[in-house]
């Protein structure tokens with residue numbers, strides 16, 4: 001089969017491992033990179049063996065005509081650079097969070113629909129090994145229809161060291177981490193019916209936005225009560241599990257627990273079955289981010305199959321709008337101190 005030719009927009013921390021993850025999937029070839037700082041794009045191309053460098057994204061699209069673009073820029077680049085792809089009818093994968101507002105995200109999805117061009121969001125959390133095992137176990141029906149669940153990701157890890165732009169976001173924890181966990185919750189329990197959220201900005205002095213969030217949602221036909229606890233703060237913790245998401249789900253026939261060190265435990269009347277879902281170790285991945293970076297491989301595999309028209313793809317732009325409705329609904333809920341209904 002011919003290689004699918006793609007271009008990368010952005011040359012930062014995530015672009016480097018996303019390219020490595022594409023190469024792990026195979027059948028694709030990165031033919032060009034764009035970055036507004038040419039020097040940064042050149043360093044990227046040199047280090048990772050990308051043949052063409054551009055500091056003008058439109059010129060790249062006109063000259064290279066890639067089969068798709070992976071837009072891995074900072075949030076400010078998501079809308080303008082994705083819309084440029086829509087204008088040239090080039091399929092695009094946009095980094096999460098798709099946009100800084102729901103209005104912008106809706107405009108992006110509409111532009112691709114109008115251009116009859118595929119548009120996806122790079123949302124890898126639901127592809128992490130323990131999260132996928134949780135999704136599959138829930139779908140197997142072994143604990144029945146869940147009535148309550150909890151997701152916890154509370155960490156003192158310095159996420160800002162690798163991603164300094166996150167310090168400046170006026171809306172931080174829900175756009176950065178909330179997108180991931182809310183998307184995973186949707187994959188587990190279906191669409192939200194209502195949501196209540198409280199936010200704090202604490203124990204992270206140089207960070208402009210909210211960094212601690214607590215949400216309560218009612219999700220799916222079964223109205224599952226889902227509690228989500230998020231925090232990037234210097235709270236003294238006995239155990240640091242970054243970037244693992246811990247979870248506990250209760251159903252009429254049993255419970256499922258995702259604990260540290262990638263364990264998933266399913267308890268029914270028959271007893272407890274435990275299985276470890278450690279992520280694969282890739283030489284290119286930062287060991288501190290193994291669970292997150294390795295999940296880019298199955299995420300890309302799903303996106304590539306969708307780009308080739310073989311499957312619908314899980315994280316289309318249209319699907320991801322439903323995640324962003326929850327993210328921005330949560331900000332609205334916190335601002336009004338009120339429940340938001342969907």
Ligand code: 89V
Nearest residue numbers: 159163176177180243292
């Ligand atoms: O994966 C990400 O989106 C990161 C992290 C979860 C580490 O905050 O920004």
